[in-house]
Amino acid sequence: xxxxxxxxxxxxxxxxxxxxxVGFSLVWGVLNVINIMHGSFVVLGSYIAYxxxxxxxxxxxxxxxxxxxALFVLGYALQAGLINRxxxxxxxxxxxxxFGLDLLLNNAMLLAFSADYRxxxxxxxxGSLIVADLVIPLNRLYGMLxxxxxxxxxxxxxxxxxxxxxxxxxxxxxxxAALMGVNVKRIFAxxxxxxxxxxGAAGSLLSLIFPISPIASTDFLGIAFVVxxxxxxxxxxxxxxxxxxxxxxxxxxALFIGPQHGLTIAFILLIILLIFKPTGIMGRRxxx
Amino acid sequence: xxxxxxxxxRIVTAGVMLVGTCLTSAGAVAQExxxxxxxxxxxxxxxxxxxxxxxxxxxxxxxxxxxxxxxxGEGTYEVEIIYVDYESNTPRAVQSAERLITEDEVNFLxxxxxxxxxxxxxxVSERYRIPTIAATASSEQVYDQGYKFLFGxxxxxxxxxxxxxxxxxxxxxxxxxxxxxxxxxxxxxxxAEEMRISANEKGYEIVAFDxxxxxxxxxxxxxxxxxxxxxxxIFATGYINDLILIRQQMxxxxxxxxxxxxxxxxAYKEFIEATGSAAENVSSAAWWxxxxxxxxxxIFGATSDYVAAFEAxxxxxxxxxxxxxxAAGVILQLAIEESGSIDPEAVRDTxxxxxxxxxxxxxxxxxxxxxxxxxxxxxxxxGGAPVVIxxxxxxxxxxxxxxxx
Numbered sequence: 001x002x003x004x005x006x007x008x009x010x011x012x013x014x015x016x017x018x019x020x021x022v023g024f025s026l027v028w029g030v031l032n033v034i035n036i037m038h039g040s041f042v043v044l045g046s047y048i049a050y051x052x053x054x055x056x057x058x059x060x061x062x063x064x065x066x067x068x069x070a071l072f073v074l075g076y077a078l079q080a081g082l083i084n085r086x087x088x089x090x091x092x093x094x095x096x097x098x099f100g101l102d103l104l105l106n107n108a109m110l111l112a113f114s115a116d117y118r119x120x121x122x123x124x125x126x127g128s129l130i131v132a133d134l135v136i137p138l139n140r141l142y143g144m145l146x147x148x149x150x151x152x153x154x155x156x157x158x159x160x161x162x163x164x165x166x167x168x169x170x171x172x173x174x175x176x177a178a179l180m181g182v183n184v185k186r187i188f189a190x191x192x193x194x195x196x197x198x199x200g201a202a203g204s205l206l207s208l209i210f211p212i213s214p215i216a217s218t219d220f221l222g223i224a225f226v227v228x229x230x231x232x233x234x235x236x237x238x239x240x241x242x243x244x245x246x247x248x249x250x251x252x253x254a255l256f257i258g259p260q261h262g263l264t265i266a267f268i269l270l271i272i273l274l275i276f277k278p279t280g281i282m283g284r285r286x287x288x
Numbered sequence: 289x290x291x292x293x294x295x296x297x298r299i300v301t302a303g304v305m306l307v308g309t310c311l312t313s314a315g316a317v318a319q320e321x322x323x324x325x326x327x328x329x330x331x332x333x334x335x336x337x338x339x340x341x342x343x344x345x346x347x348x349x350x351x352x353x354x355x356x357x358x359x360x361g362e363g364t365y366e367v368e369i370i371y372v373d374y375e376s377n378t379p380r381a382v383q384s385a386e387r388l389i390t391e392d393e394v395n396f397l398x399x400x401x402x403x404x405x406x407x408x409x410x411x412v413s414e415r416y417r418i419p420t421i422a423a424t425a426s427s428e429q430v431y432d433q434g435y436k437f438l439f440g441x442x443x444x445x446x447x448x449x450x451x452x453x454x455x456x457x458x459x460x461x462x463x464x465x466x467x468x469x470x471x472x473x474x475x476x477x478x479x480a481e482e483m484r485i486s487a488n489e490k491g492y493e494i495v496a497f498d499x500x501x502x503x504x505x506x507x508x509x510x511x512x513x514x515x516x517x518x519x520x521x522i523f524a525t526g527y528i529n530d531l532i533l534i535r536q537q538m539x540x541x542x543x544x545x546x547x548x549x550x551x552x553x554x555a556y557k558e559f560i561e562a563t564g565s566a567a568e569n570v571s572s573a574a575w576w577x578x579x580x581x582x583x584x585x586x587i588f589g590a591t592s593d594y595v596a597a598f599e600a601x602x603x604x605x606x607x608x609x610x611x612x613x614x615a616a617g618v619i620l621q622l623a624i625e626e627s628g629s630i631d632p633e634a635v636r637d638t639x640x641x642x643x644x645x646x647x648x649x650x651x652x653x654x655x656x657x658x659x660x661x662x663x664x665x666x667x668x669x670x671g672g673a674p675v676v677i678x679x680x681x682x683x684x685x686x687x688x689x690x691x692x693x
Contacts, residue, residue: 002516009508107331115336117529119536119562128540135515137540210505211532211562215333219503247506254509260472260499262509 005134006251012137014247015144019205020220021227021239022151023198029234030171030191031087036098037078039221040105041071041196045203046212047113053120053207060120060204061146067200075196080189087188102217109214117211143205148240150201154194155236167191171234230270232280241281322358322365322630324349324620325372325388326398327409332376336528336558337401337609341423344613345369345398347601348621351587358621361628367617370394378405385409389416395630396420398616399438403427404474410438419623419636423616424609426575427478431656437632439639439657441575441612441619441648443664445479448551448573449486451666451678456521456547457490461689463546467496467519469510469534471526479551480525487523495519500530507534511541521547528553532562539566539693547571548692554669555607569688571668571677574608576615576648579676579684580665584647586618594647615648622646 024038035041045067052063078101086093126138158164169177170187178184210216223246231242246266253265273280326345329338349367357364370392372384381400388394389412397413399406399422406425413420414435422430426442456463466487470480477499484494495517498510511534514522522545524534531553538548553559554572578595588594594614598606606614620635622644627634644651650661666678668687675684 002512005512006509009506009512013506013508110331110335115339116558117336117532117562118558119532121562121564128542130542135512135541137537140540209536211529213336213529215335216529218333219505222503223505250506251509254506255513258498259469259504259507259510260501262506263501263504 001133002255006255007248008134008136010248010251011244012140012144012247013251014244015147016140016202016206016209016243017223017227017246018151018240018243019144019147019202020199021224021231021243022154022236023195023202024221024224025228025231025234025236025239026154026198027192027195028228030167031079031083031094031188032091033083033087033094033098033192034091035192035195036095036221037102037105038195038199038224039217039219040102040109040214041075041199042203042206042220043109043212043214043217044074044105045071045200046207046210047109047203048200049204049207050118050120050212053122059122060207061142064146064150064201064204067204068197069200071200071203072193072197076189076193078196079192080185083192084185084188106214106217113214115213115215117213119211120207122208139208143209147202147205150198151236151240154198158236163187163190167194226266226270228280230273230280232282235282238280238282245281320363320365321368322396322624323392323394324367324369324396324398324617325385325392325394326369327372327374327381327384327388327400327405329376329381329401329405330371330373334376334401337424338373338376340607340609341398341401341613342371343602344423344606344610344615345617347598347610348587348614348617350601351597352617352621355587358624360624360630365630367621369398374400374405378408381405382408382412385412389413389418394418395632396620396635398423398613399425399440402475403430403478406430406440407433410435413437417632417636419620419632419639421616421620423612427475428656428658429478431658435657437636439619439653439659441615441651441659441662443575443659443662445475445482446486447662447664448479448575448666449483451664452483452549452571452573453486453490453492455666455678455687457492459687459689461520461546463520463689464493465495465517465519466492466521466523467498467514467517467545468494469496469498469500469507469514469522469524471504471530472499472501473526476525476527476551480523483523483525487521492521500526504530505533507537508541511537511543514545515541515543519545521545521549523549523551525551526553528556528559532559535563535566535570544692546689546692549573554674555667557604557607560669560672560674566693567669567672569668569670569690569692571666571687572674573664573666575662575664576608576611577665577667577674577676577682578605578607578611579667579674580649580682582645582647582649584618585644586622586646588614588618588647591647611648615646615651618646618648619644619651622651 048067049060052058129136227242232238250262254262374381397420403425406422407430422440555574623638652661654660
């Protein structure tokens with residue numbers, strides 16, 4: 001029973017990890033831009049959810065629309081206005097640009113919201129479901145399910161819509177896509193916007209679970225990075241599998257070797273994977 | 289007639305100039321400053337702590353300057369605190385301390401945040417023979433280096449854990465097992481080790497002693513094990529974000545010990561705001577609490593006066609880190625005034641002999657430079673606010689057991 005409980009803990013944690021990483025993976029895969037701002041986007045989404053709940057009474061599950069929408073606009077504007085200018089440059093250039101923008105965004109949040117930790121405390125907390133001595137915290141369960149639904153929606157958009165097919169086409173070969181009449185710069189901006197939207201939505205969901213502070217952004221960025229590399233870059237299924245794998249490995253690592261080594265185990269596995277299967281668990285198969 | 293008028297004008301002009309010169313030179317005396325260097329983590333993961341310390345120092349400096357400055361012999365000096373942000377990076381804290389001493393030529397130094405950085409930077413101030421006051425370093429390893437210029441306002445960690453063990457042991461509750469869960473970091477681990485010693489001395493069985501790494505975002509595995517082993521007392525250490533998350537996950541997973549002690553988050557109002565009803569009956573200990581009461585010497589006077597001044601400035605109650613930072617300023621000021629000089633050696637000698645009472649408590653330093661005269665309060669969150677359980681002199685309520693959900 002203990003192992004089932006640890007597995008459940010790991011899966012629920014992994015679902016949240018996947019939710020953090022999906023947008024990051026999409027941007028990295030399509031634009032070849034490592035978006036250092038991703039962690040700060042998640043935190044900004046959490047703040048939007050926090051203030052929407054405290055001042056307007058909007059439940060964080062519904063403020064996804066607000067945080068996702070706001071972050072989409074911010075992401076689209078940043079890509080169209082700034083990052084598009086250097087998107088073809090070597091990866092270090094875009095890395096430095098997003099790093100600089102992250103310093104600006106993160107310090108602006110520190111000034112605006114201070115570094116104090118806040119949490120969304122619901123008037124009617126979800127509580128936990130107890131089934132045969134297994135405890136399932138409902139906020140994590142619902143958060144994970146909602147994240148899964150959002151990710152599935154994104155997958156459908158990429159699969160079925162004209163815009164989604166254009167993104168996939170740019171991802172596969174941007175020059176060929178341009179020859180077919182796709183406005184590549186616009187697709188870049190849309191993709192970056194969608195990546196930011198997913199980060200903002202993740203922030204809303206996480207506001208119920210993790211303490212909110214601008215300082216948390218580096219933790220989220222680190223998680224997104226590991227999940228992407230673990231699962232395979234640029235694929236939504238990869239982000240899901242990578243997230244779940246990291247959550248489960250970390251939980252069992254903490255159980256067997258001690259909580260201070262949970263992350264160490266995950267990173268050791270990551271190094272082994274990079275040596276033997278550098279494309280990650282799901283390989284590099286794109287968004288088809 | 290014209291000549292006489294001209295003479296009058298000349299005399300008046302000369303008079304004005306003379307008065308002007310006097311005023312200017314008086315101004316020059318008042319403008320002499322004592323420069324105190326303060327390397328702080330104002331950005332990065334430790335910035336909440338760094339900002340608290342800065343608020344404490346700022347309030348002291350502002351109050352001193354508004355009262356006309358520090359009296360040294362027959363002159364007065366304004367206080368200027370020179371801050372350097374070391375971005376929560378300890379090696380940079382050491383460089384900042386050196387820069388403050390060599391380039392900014394500060395007269396005195398306030399240590400960087402926490403035991404680790406304070407210890408690292410103390411070697412610099414010792415080398416340059418600059419009296420240094422550490423406002424947030426408690427671990428004895430900071431003070432046992434044989435240094436002569438380092439003084440600290442936190443008593444050793446055991447002065448927090450011993451009274452806790454004493455109180456719980458003295459209750460009628462049946463409490464036998466303790467689980468300790470510590471952040472793998474200098475202070476949180478050091479105080480967890482002290483708790484192990486204090487609990488062993490009282491005959492408790494330590495059923496688990498686990499560490500978690502810095503930046504851990506999930507505690508479910510450890511808490512699941514605790515749910516199975518059901519310890520009577522859980523002692524968790526870390527900083528405020530860790531403790532908020534641990535408290536929330538305890539509720540999620542249904543871990544309900546009879547006693548839950550957390551150090552060092554519950555002393556901050558942010559902890560109560562973030563955890564709400566889950567903060568109830570969480571016990572903790574800190575080096576100071578606004579409820580203590582001392583008729584102090586120095587610029588702030590009694591504890592209640594300090595609390596009022598702090599509330600007027602920042603609109604909130606001071607916590608122990610903020611109070612300790614202000615106390616570091618008061619102690620430095622008392623030492624300078626008593627020495628009648630800003631000579632570093634003279635001020636150091638006065639500090640070693642100091643026997644004063646401030647708003648923060650009685651101030652006497654031991655041979656290592658660490659304060660020995662404080663009796664840190666133990667408190668518990670009851671009815672949404674911290675109430676003092678110990679020491680007897682300032683006790684507000686009895687410790688409550690159970691009801692941790």
